[in-house]
Amino acid sequence: xxxxxxxxxxxxxxxxxxxxxxxxxxxxxxxxxxxxxxxxxxxxxxxxxxxxxxxxxxxxxxxxxxxxxxxxxxxxxxxxxxxxxxxxxxxxxxxxxxxxxxxxxxxxxxxxxxxxxxxxxxxxxxxxxxxxxxxxxxxxxxxxxxxxxxxxxxxxxxxxxxxxxxxxxxxxxxxxxxxxxxxxxxxxxxxxxxxxxxxxxxxxxxxxxxxxxxxxxxxxxxxxxxxxxxxxxxxxxxxxxxxxxxxxxxxxxxxxxxxxxxxxxxxxxxxxxxxxxxxxxxxxxxxxxxxxxxxxxxxxxxxxxxxxxxxxxxxxxxxxxxxxxxxxxxxxxxxxxxxxxxxxxxxxxxxxxxxxxxxxxxxxxxxxxxxxxxxxxxxxxxxxxxxxxxxxxxxxxxxxxxxxxxxxxxxxxxxxxxxxxxxxxxxxxxxxxxxxxxxxxxxxxxxxxxxxxxxxxxxxxxxxxxxxxxxxxxxxxxxxxxxxxxxxxxxxxxxxxxxxxxxxxxxx
Numbered sequence: 001x002x003x004x005x006x007x008x009x010x011x012x013x014x015x016x017x018x019x020x021x022x023x024x025x026x027x028x029x030x031x032x033x034x035x036x037x038x039x040x041x042x043x044x045x046x047x048x049x050x051x052x053x054x055x056x057x058x059x060x061x062x063x064x065x066x067x068x069x070x071x072x073x074x075x076x077x078x079x080x081x082x083x084x085x086x087x088x089x090x091x092x093x094x095x096x097x098x099x100x101x102x103x104x105x106x107x108x109x110x111x112x113x114x115x116x117x118x119x120x121x122x123x124x125x126x127x128x129x130x131x132x133x134x135x136x137x138x139x140x141x142x143x144x145x146x147x148x149x150x151x152x153x154x155x156x157x158x159x160x161x162x163x164x165x166x167x168x169x170x171x172x173x174x175x176x177x178x179x180x181x182x183x184x185x186x187x188x189x190x191x192x193x194x195x196x197x198x199x200x201x202x203x204x205x206x207x208x209x210x211x212x213x214x215x216x217x218x219x220x221x222x223x224x225x226x227x228x229x230x231x232x233x234x235x236x237x238x239x240x241x242x243x244x245x246x247x248x249x250x251x252x253x254x255x256x257x258x259x260x261x262x263x264x265x266x267x268x269x270x271x272x273x274x275x276x277x278x279x280x281x282x283x284x285x286x287x288x289x290x291x292x293x294x295x296x297x298x299x300x301x302x303x304x305x306x307x308x309x310x311x312x313x314x315x316x317x318x319x320x321x322x323x324x325x326x327x328x329x330x331x332x333x334x335x336x337x338x339x340x341x342x343x344x345x346x347x348x349x350x351x352x353x354x355x356x357x358x359x360x361x362x363x364x365x366x367x368x369x370x371x372x373x374x375x376x377x378x379x380x381x382x383x384x385x386x387x388x389x390x391x392x393x394x395x396x397x398x399x400x401x402x403x404x405x406x407x408x409x410x411x412x413x414x415x416x417x418x419x420x421x422x423x424x425x426x427x428x429x430x431x432x433x434x435x436x437x438x439x440x441x442x443x444x445x446x447x448x449x450x451x452x453x454x455x456x457x458x459x460x461x462x463x464x465x466x467x468x469x470x471x472x473x474x475x476x477x478x479x480x481x482x483x484x485x486x487x488x489x490x491x492x493x494x495x496x497x498x499x500x501x502x503x504x505x506x507x508x
Contacts (some may be wrong), residue, residue, distance in 0.1 A: 003068050004445070005061070005235075006076040006438035007054055009163050010243065010427075011100065011265040014050060017438045018065055018072075023458065025434045027065055031056040031240050041104040041347050041356075047085045049172055050163070056318075059230045074449055075171075075225065076239035076441035078246040079163040081186045082320070084135045086142055086149055087359065092170040094111065095149050096473050099138040102266070102305065106137025107356035108142075113137075124196055125191045125280065125436075133303065135162060136188035143206045155213050158307035162186070164240050165213045168222050171237060175272045176223035177213045181296070184215040185288040192288050193277050217291045218245075219448035225341040225484020231353075239401030239445025244268035244441030245289055248299070250433055251405040254455060259299075259393070261386055261420075261428075262436070263408030266350075267307040269389040270299045273397060282392035296414060300397055302351045302389025304484060306344035307382045308410060314378045320371050324413070327379050328371070330372045331415030334470075339364040341487035342377040344385075351385075352392055353492065361491045366404060377424075379416050384484040387423040388444035393460040403427040407436040421471035423481065432465035 003026060016032040030051040036044035062069040082101035087094045090345070113122070122130050131137070140159055143150040147338040152158035161169065163177040174178050174472045184190040189207060189507045191198040195215070216222065218241045224234035232283070241249065244262050251260045255321035272289055277298050280286045291301040306313075311327065321327065342362050343349070349358035362374060390404070404426055410416055411430045421428040433439055446452045475493045 001073045001118075002073050004076070004442045005022050005058070005072045005074075006078065006442045007058060007167070007440040008243070008435065009050065009054060009079045009167060011075070011080045011102075014053040014057055014161045014170035015438070016061040018061055019439060021435060023062055023439055026068070027061055028435070029064070030065070031057050033104070033397075041107075042432055043100040043102040043347065044097035045083065045100055047098040047166060049079040050098070051139065051167070054167060055228055055230070057436065058227055062230065063091075072235065073451070074236040074238040074445050076438070076445040077164055077237065078241055078243045078437040078441040079167070079183070081162065081183060081242040081244065082133060082135050083163050084160060085163065085166040086139075086153065086160055087169065088152075089157050089174070090224065092174055093150065094143060095158055096146060099142070101133060102309075103138060104132045104348050104356045106132035106141050107348070109137045109140050109358065113204065114299060121493060122188060122201065124186050125201060127185070127192050127277065127280065128188055129354055130188065130348075133305065133350060134186055134188045135263075136201070136207065139207045140205045144322065153208060156210055158211070158323060159213070160207065160211045161213055163194045166235060168240070171225035171227070172223040172484055175255050178216050178222055179213045180220070180242075181215050181220045181288050181291045182218060182241040182245040183240075186242060188213065192286070192296065192298070195294070198364055206221045217294065217448075218444040218457070219292060229272040234447070239446040240441070240442045241441045241444055242352065243437040244270060245299075246438070246444070247407050247436035248272075248440070249443055249455065251407065251431055251442035251484065252456070257401050260405040260407065263307055263382070263406065265307070265309045265312075267304040267382065267386065267408070269386060269393065269404070270300040270400065271393050271401070273298050273300055273399065274339065277347060278397070280396055282396045283354060283390070284392050284396055286380060288407050293448075300393055300508070302392060304385045304389065305350040306346050306350065306380075307385065308408075309346065309369075310344040310378050310381055312376060328413045328415045330375045331379055331413070334376055336378050337380055338369055338373040339366065339483065340369050340376065340377045341372040341484055342381045343377070343487050343491040344381050345491060346482060349488075349492070352388055353488075355492060358492055359494070361487070363487045363490050379413065380402060380419060383419040383423050385417060386420050387481065390424045401426075403429055405431060407431040407433070411427075417466070417468045421470045422476060425470045427470075428468040430466040432469070438471070484492065
């Protein structure tokens with residue numbers, strides 16, 4: 001039976017994975033890349049380093065697995081979304097560091113677009129709110145602030161792309177300039193109703209239409225690669241999806257009303273709303289879950305900018321713990337959070353407020369507060385944000401759902417998973433599938449290569465290893481959520497001009 005190769009290019013690392021025909025991880029190789037912070041709120045990656053790391057991990061996994069590698073029918077790619085690269089058309093080499101989805105440098109440009117009345121048009125076409133989280137303002141910032149790059153783009157000598165596009169271009173040595181629709185839908189330039197790049201949006205953000213890639217189905221083929229000479233035969237590239245949508249695909253959320261939450265550097269809660277586009281409200285966005293045969297499936301999404309990143313900050317910047325297992329121990333050891341709340345607006349506050357200028361805070365510290373209370377507040381902040389997204393989804397979609405599937409690194413923290421179930425009044429079903437994003441892209445590739453007729457035919461889909469049921473008393477839930485809402489208000493009102501534009505429903 002064949003084995004399947006996937007490349008997962010995430011915010012923190014590039015990872016090559018080898019899957020069995022049953023979806024089990026046979027081997028994995030990972031290599032981290034540097035996080036670059038030129039200014040507060042600015043986040044960059046060295047795209048050339050990412051490219052080298054991708055070649056290294058793919059080469060190593062092939063070398064380590066010898067004969068198994070000869071059976072691989074194709075390479076699939078999943079990637080961090082919204083992060084954008086500008087690169088030379090002739091060589092594929094980046095002309096500037098990648099501007100990461102977390103980067104807020106486009107905040108002023110977004111504010112201008114909103115002030116000029118473009119908000120409703122952009123949302124109607126893209127399903128997204130105008131925010132520097134998405135790619136377009138990053139592209140406009142480069143065009144406005146790097147005149148040499150702007151001139152190259154205008155002359156057709158430089159191209160824009162999300163990470164998948166950049167990697168496909170380099171893997172195919174410039175023969176294929178394409179993206180998939182899930183990544184295209186994250187740029188603020190793609191009309192998800194008409195399924196095409198929009199000329200008016202390109203004009204708004206100052207991006208030439210010719211500097212954007214062809215958008216294909218996730219199941220499409222994206223050329224062939226020999227991995228820079230590392231392969232003895234060309235390997236097809238098939239199955240490309242943004243990481244959150246790929247995880248949703250692997251989780252088996254094919255029916256309207258099914259949803260999942262992925263716990264990563266940030267987190268994404270996606271709810272399948274079917275084949276008809278539905279405008280979101282309450283701070284949610286509408287996005288493409290995937291397209292198959294040119295036919296779209298849409299999803300509502302709650303975007304949480306800082307979840308795993310919050311825990312990394314507590315660990316790496318404050319030095320509060322050394323091992324993530326300590327976070328679960330602290331959660332179990334303490335009776336409560338001691339009234340301490342952490343609002344993780346390190347690069348702005350995303351859903352449901354979309355306030356790029358907000359900054360993180362820890363509130364209600366007392367003389368009894370210590371390291372453990374702050375650690376617990378960091379973990380709890382993830383659960384509160386997930387609650388806010390779930391509450392808004394139920395309110396906006398009018399879809400009744402009683403469970404969510406979960407994947408990602410933080411699902412190993414039983415304290416956190418139980419708290420999410422309690423606050424959301426939902427069953428949380430943790431996936432038994434490792435590496436859901438990579439497996440979802442692989443599943444798309446299997447469909448595209450006609451190795452499967454339907455995604456439901458893949459036996460690894462929808463398996464669960466652990467379920468968490470809500471057991472918290474309603475009065476306790478109300479008390480915790482009230483404390484969280486007060487903490488968010490205090491954080492937002494640190495600016496004298498601050499305001500809260502949206503209220504999150506308390507009940508889910």
